Structures are given as C-alpha cells and as structure tokens.
Amino acid sequence: xxxxxxxxxxxxxxxxxxxxxxxxxxxxxxxERKALDIVMxxxxxxxxxxxxxxxxxxxxxxxxxxxxxLEKWGLIGREKFLSDGRxxxxxxxxxxxxxxxxxxxxxxxxxxxxxxxxxxxxVSPERxxxxxxxxxxxxxxxxxxxx
Numbered sequence: 111x112x113x114x115x116x117x118x119x120x121x122x123x124x125x126x127x128x129x130x131x132x133x134x135x136x137x138x139x140x141x142e143r144k145a146l147d148i149v150m151x152x153x154x155x156x157x158x159x160x161x162x163x164x165x166x167x168x169x170x171x172x173x174x175x176x177x178x179x180l181e182k183w184g185l186i187g188r189e190k191f192l193s194d195g196r197x198x199x200x201x202x203x204x205x206x207x208x209x210x211x212x213x214x215x216x217x218x219x220x221x222x223x224x225x226x227x228x229x230x231x232x233v234s235p236e237r238x239x240x241x242x243x244x245x246x247x248x249x250x251x252x253x254x255x256x257x
Contacts, residue, residue, distance in 0.1 A: 138176075141166055145176050149186055149203050156202030158193055177201060217244050 144166050149157060157165075163173030177199070180186040184204060191200040217240035218224060226233045235241055 141168060141172075142176055142180060145173075146180060146185055146203075149180075149201050150205075150207055152202070154202065156189075156200045158191065159188070159199040159201050160193070162201055215244065215248060217241060 145162055148162060148165050159173065159177055160170070162177070163170055166173065166176075168176070177186065177188060181188055187202050187204050188199040189202075191198055213219075217238070218227070218235075221227065221240065223233045227238075228234060229236065
C-alpha cells in the first residue's frame with residue numbers, strides 16, 4: 111500500500127507515543143480534563159474555584175494547583191472574586207467550545223486510510239500532509255475566523 115501523504119515525519123512516532131501514554135493516563139491529567147470540562151460547561155459566566163474543587167472531588171490545595179496549571183497553559187482565566195465575605199477566584203474558559211464547523215472539510219472524514227490511522231502508527235495524523243494542508247488553508251486556521 112502506498113502511504114505517500116505520510117512519508118514526511120513531523121513528530122517522531124516514538125516520542126508521540128511516550129507523550130500520549132504518559133500525559134493522558136495519569137490521575138492528575140484526568141482531573142485536569144474533568145476540571146476543564148466543568149469550566150467550559152459553566153459558560154462565559156464561569157464557576158467559582160471553590161465550587162470546582164467540590165465538583166471534581168479534590169482538596170482546595172490540589173484544586174488550586176490544577177487551576178494554576180490550566181491557567182498557565184492558557185486554557186482558563188481566573189479573576190479574584192468576593193463570595194460570602196471570602197476571596198476566591200471566578201474561573202472561566204479562555205477557549206470557546208469547539209463547534210462542528212471547526213472540522214468541516216477535514217480530510218479524515220473521507221480518507222481511504224482512516225481505518226489504519228492512529229497516533230504513532232505508520233499512517234497517523236502527525237505524519238499526514240492532507241491534514242497539514244487542510245489546517246494551513248482552512249478558515250479555522252485564520253486568526254480572523256470566530257468559530
């Protein structure tokens with residue numbers, strides 16, 4: 111089978127596999143994902159940091175660390191907020207939820223190699239020039255596009 115679009119390696123497969131296995135399996139990353147999902151569901155009004163800790167079932171110390179990491183990565187914002195006479199933070203998402211139009215026209219939908227495609231495999235998203243071309247030429251990649 112000819113994998114012409116996948117001949118150019120952007121990220122070494124071995125590196126990607128180790129990053130994926132170590133990054134997305136830990137308890138901490140699971141809690142970060144859960145926290146981010148809750149914040150995104152809270153919408154533009156956000157959620158109090160103290161409420162977020164309770165919802166994800168962690169201590170205030172661990173909840174604060176999770177929020178600091180998410181803020182450092184640019185995924186959430188925090189604003190000081192006075193609630194019931196105590197200072198806390200209002201947490202809000204800095205990224206709008208993805209909409210269907212953000213993947214419209216993606217080559218994966220009609221790709222003849224979709225069943226063989228997987229991160230770190232010979233046919234993979236990180237090696238696909240069709241995805242690279244789509245990202246570079248789609249409206250989603252344009253900074254002026256508000257999806």
